[in-house]
Amino acid sequence: MKRIILAFLLLFGFSFNSWALPSDFERLFPILTKPSIEKEISPKTTEELKKLFKNSDKELPRVFVKKLPADFAQKGNKKLYSKILTALILRENEQILNERILFLLLKDKADKGQPWTAQEQAYFDYLVNKYDAIVLKTTPTKINDLFMKIDEIPPSLAIAQSALDTDFGKKNSESPFGQMGWLDNQTYAPIKYDNLSDAVRAYVLEMNATPNYDDWRRARDRHFHQQTPRASLYMTQGLRTYRPEDTAYTEKVKRLMTDNPFIFKMDEINLTK
Numbered sequence: 001m002k003r004i005i006l007a008f009l010l011l012f013g014f015s016f017n018s019w020a021l022p023s024d025f026e027r028l029f030p031i032l033t034k035p036s037i038e039k040e041i042s043p044k045t046t047e048e049l050k051k052l053f054k055n056s057d058k059e060l061p062r063v064f065v066k067k068l069p070a071d072f073a074q075k076g077n078k079k080l081y082s083k084i085l086t087a088l089i090l091r092e093n094e095q096i097l098n099e100r101i102l103f104l105l106l107k108d109k110a111d112k113g114q115p116w117t118a119q120e121q122a123y124f125d126y127l128v129n130k131y132d133a134i135v136l137k138t139t140p141t142k143i144n145d146l147f148m149k150i151d152e153i154p155p156s157l158a159i160a161q162s163a164l165d166t167d168f169g170k171k172n173s174e175s176p177f178g179q180m181g182w183l184d185n186q187t188y189a190p191i192k193y194d195n196l197s198d199a200v201r202a203y204v205l206e207m208n209a210t211p212n213y214d215d216w217r218r219a220r221d222r223h224f225h226q227q228t229p230r231a232s233l234y235m236t237q238g239l240r241t242y243r244p245e246d247t248a249y250t251e252k253v254k255r256l257m258t259d260n261p262f263i264f265k266m267d268e269i270n271l272t273k
Helices: 002-011 024-032 046-052 078-111 118-130 139-149 155-166 196-209 211-223 231-239 249-259 261-268
Strands: 180-182 188-190
Touching: 024 078, 024 118, 046 078, 078 118, 078 139, 078 155, 078 196, 078 261, 118 139, 139 211, 155 196, 155 231, 155 249, 155 261, 196 211, 211 231, 231 249, 231 261, 249 261
Parallel strands: none
Antiparallel strands: 180 188
């Protein structure tokens, strides 16, 4: 189609430079960066949640839970919590995939020695800042770093890490991934989040952006994209820095996965269109 349009313009005396066609980046940018309008919910009872996720073993509804109901500790179960978390992870993965598409378009132009437009440069700078690649000095090394960072999080891994800290949502719901931070100059404790979606978003960004997880991201690149069976099981070795004070942390995550094999099926499930 582009060749036909270009031939038409040349036939009628237009030069490509003076009547430039929009690039793939320019066409896709407003679509892939459009803010999400999907609502989050805070069900009052676990029974409401069960109805929402009923018959969702092959495809998850676009139900994004902001807060678990008060009775979840008594009436919730492992599979329901896994589905709730998977929906939130997959929503973040959708945004990451959009970012990756735009990033790969920039990478393709750079690989061909083509200059970026002002809009493309601004978006690249945004990605560098978001994924903390700013410490690297040259554009090629920043590109290589971003290539490893702008990528999906396997839901099974997130479920296992969260299940270990929360007993599948039955405790510590304000800190679903046990992320630690300095609350003041003297107190180093689990970070508490106002809602589950904020916690998931912070977790995803931490796994993709923090230098501590370079080994984990290399393992992801090696196993997840090669479609290694139960890839996240092999990726647990890159989690040594997630809880450095607990030398058995990676083994605990791995054991939880093997004890609850249904978790791996979450990597094969999708959100409804």
